[in-house]
Amino acid sequence: MLQAAKKLGKQTFKFDNPPVIVSYASIVGPMEGQGPFGKEFDYVLEDDLFGEKTWEKAESKMLRETLKLAVQKASTSPAEVDFLLAGDLLNQIVTSNFAARALGIPFLGLYGACSTMAEALALGAMLVDGGFAERVVLGTSSHHNTSERQFRYPTEQGVQRPLWAQWTVTGAGAVLLAREGKGPAVTRATVGKVLDLGVKDANDMGSAMAPAAADSLLCYFQDTGEEPEDYDLIVTGDLGSLGLKVARELLVRGGLAVGENFTDCGVLVYYPEQDVHAGGSGCGCSAVMLCGPILKRMEAGNYRRILLVGTGALMSPLTVQQGESIPALAHVVAIEKKGEG
Amino acid sequence: MLQAAKKLGKQTFKFDNPPVIVSYASIVGPMEGQGPFGKEFDYVLEDDLFGEKTWEKAESKMLRETLKLAVQKASTSPAEVDFLLAGDLLNQIVTSNFAARALGIPFLGLYGACSTMAEALALGAMLVDGGFAERVVLGTSSHHNTSERQFRYPTEQGVQRPLWAQWTVTGAGAVLLAREGKGPAVTRATVGKVLDLGVKDANDMGSAMAPAAADSLLCYFQDTGEEPEDYDLIVTGDLGSLGLKVARELLVRGGLAVGENFTDCGVLVYYPEQDVHAGGSGCGCSAVMLCGPILKRMEAGNYRRILLVGTGALMSPLTVQQGESIPALAHVVAIEKKGEG
Numbered sequence A, B: 001m002l003q004a005a006k007k008l009g010k011q012t013f014k015f016d017n018p019p020v021i022v023s024y025a026s027i028v029g030p031m032e033g034q035g036p037f038g039k040e041f042d043y044v045l046e047d048d049l050f051g052e053k054t055w056e057k058a059e060s061k062m063l064r065e066t067l068k069l070a071v072q073k074a075s076t077s078p079a080e081v082d083f084l085l086a087g088d089l090l091n092q093i094v095t096s097n098f099a100a101r102a103l104g105i106p107f108l109g110l111y112g113a114c115s116t117m118a119e120a121l122a123l124g125a126m127l128v129d130g131g132f133a134e135r136v137v138l139g140t141s142s143h144h145n146t147s148e149r150q151f152r153y154p155t156e157q158g159v160q161r162p163l164w165a166q167w168t169v170t171g172a173g174a175v176l177l178a179r180e181g182k183g184p185a186v187t188r189a190t191v192g193k194v195l196d197l198g199v200k201d202a203n204d205m206g207s208a209m210a211p212a213a214a215d216s217l218l219c220y221f222q223d224t225g226e227e228p229e230d231y232d233l234i235v236t237g238d239l240g241s242l243g244l245k246v247a248r249e250l251l252v253r254g255g256l257a258v259g260e261n262f263t264d265c266g267v268l269v270y271y272p273e274q275d276v277h278a279g280g281s282g283c284g285c286s287a288v289m290l291c292g293p294i295l296k297r298m299e300a301g302n303y304r305r306i307l308l309v310g311t312g313a314l315m316s317p318l319t320v321q322q323g324e325s326i327p328a329l330a331h332v333v334a335i336e337k338k339g340e341g
Helices: A055-073 A091-103 A113-129 A144-151 A205-224 A240-253 A283-300 A317-321 B055-073 B091-103 B116-129 B144-151 B205-224 B240-253 B283-300 B317-321
Strands: A012-014 A020-028 A083-088 A107-109 A135-142 A171-178 A185-190 A233-236 A262-264 A305-313 A328-336 B012-014 B020-028 B083-088 B107-109 B135-142 B171-178 B185-190 B233-236 B262-264 B305-313 B328-336
Touching: A012 A205, A020 A055, A020 A185, A020 A283, A055 A083, A055 A091, A055 A135, A055 A144, A055 A171, A083 A091, A083 A113, A091 A107, A091 A135, A091 B091, A091 B317, A107 B116, A113 A135, A113 A171, A113 A185, A113 A283, A113 A305, A113 A328, A113 B107, A113 B116, A135 A144, A135 A283, A171 A283, A185 A205, A205 A240, A205 A305, A205 A328, A233 A240, A233 A283, A240 A262, A283 A305, A317 B091, B012 B205, B020 B055, B020 B185, B020 B283, B055 B083, B055 B091, B055 B135, B055 B144, B055 B171, B083 B091, B083 B116, B091 B107, B091 B135, B116 B135, B116 B171, B116 B185, B116 B283, B116 B305, B116 B328, B135 B144, B135 B283, B171 B283, B185 B205, B205 B240, B205 B305, B205 B328, B233 B240, B233 B283, B240 B262, B283 B305
Parallel strands: A083 A107, A083 A135, A233 A262, A233 A305, B083 B107, B083 B135, B233 B262, B233 B305
Antiparallel strands: A012 A185, A020 A171, A135 A171, A185 A328, A305 A328, B012 B185, B020 B171, B135 B171, B185 B328, B305 B328
């Protein structure tokens, strides 16, 4: 069969003119502000409501302001941006829809659960490299309280969480990708397949997502012929401490020895003392870590080449109630600093 | 500012090598099978459950089988398809996620409410024309009973629907787009902006979506310099009889005289005697009309050039309860038969 011109191997895509991350922005909640990277986000909310009447409105405002900030930092305006790509965890991705209403940029809504940031980066890079856009703004968000009451229990109920559960990050991250400009570039992406190894515990999303993360990483390295040590950082979205352990084991079994450079945004975002059990999760988890600490370290020269592995658990409360197991998906995005220095 | 190479005017994109619709498939529910086009779908379900225990499982099976059928008709296999693009109305697009799990094709999940078929066609065409794919399969679905109980009331409750309400179509449609092959081609697409003129009645989605449909169509004709009479058919997704009237009025006010060639999939899909009030709606509405009657008429030579205008109402039950109005979005996709004959 014929292979597409920009495809490498089975599931990986290369960009002939790698789209540049010319700006990025992040806004986080109070608890994320108290975490180890609290000073590296653009704005830390004083409370969960951000001046709004409901958590849902607060989440949408957070995403909207983060997207606006990324556009502003790139010294451009929404009218000069060709596409907005966004998605989130709320039913019918209303956080993103309402943010898009305020921005007036041609909008493509995405849903990849917590893999959405990587999905948006991969697609955005394809639109720029494919000649359809000069500039794409993309972002995603999650909010602890909107997620708790939608996916689990009313927050007021105070249900005890098992130790392997994760804590949904309150935060939004956004990137402005452009055909030209200064900044690290998106050079390749592996688009994942949906995998389901039968995990049914909706509190154990790390284990549900680990096989997808391992599969997409194995595919990335097979398709490119590279090795994990070619990267300064290989960071999954929100596997948490348990999922990260499972993914590492699966990678080793797959013949890929990942070292200290392999970690997870959900493991990084909080201090263990913050009592979040297995770590952070949610669309916002990888988005804020990328659009704060990670890209800042690339800017500072600490990292030259990284892989972001967005990981998503694709169930709903209804499918769990109907006895289904949890399908999962992971996309890999390579971000590299160009030659200078 | 620089303009992207493949962009025309403000929001329209042209494909240098227009991706070809090499195959298409549709499966509908019993009621759609009794409508005016009932004989033009590939398969009509005997009942709403399609052999499954729940309506949600039935919807996912319907989408999965439709996607498989489109792949099969193109004499290819899922392993030879570069991307699956899909979305639906259920929370966390679980219909699509579970269909993707069964197919094993690299998956990009979308959410554009009932505009999803047009969103998938536009994005799929960009991926093929941009050099990232040789073949993309895309599809979407809706199910009357899964939608009713998620967005409105338990179906058992028998709540009376107002005369301006629409009836969610039970059906799935899928297309296989390829870089080469025989069939009509996707030549251009206009990606819409989210518009909200303040409609708050969740039963009146036609009025909520009409401004977005009119805006994207006005933009399409301005960007391309063409006229409505250049097309054999300009068909919106699911405005219904009321929304179609509003859209026609808005187009006239915008200086665009649309004639008899302007209609709506929601108006077409049922007989008035089927008591669906303002017509059909749902992601499946435009998907089954496109992937059945419309593409069949293109194949037969009745139509040479058409515009599909996917229309989506981007609210959720929660945003309606929180007093928000209904944002809406519309994408335009041009499909043309090539020169032969």
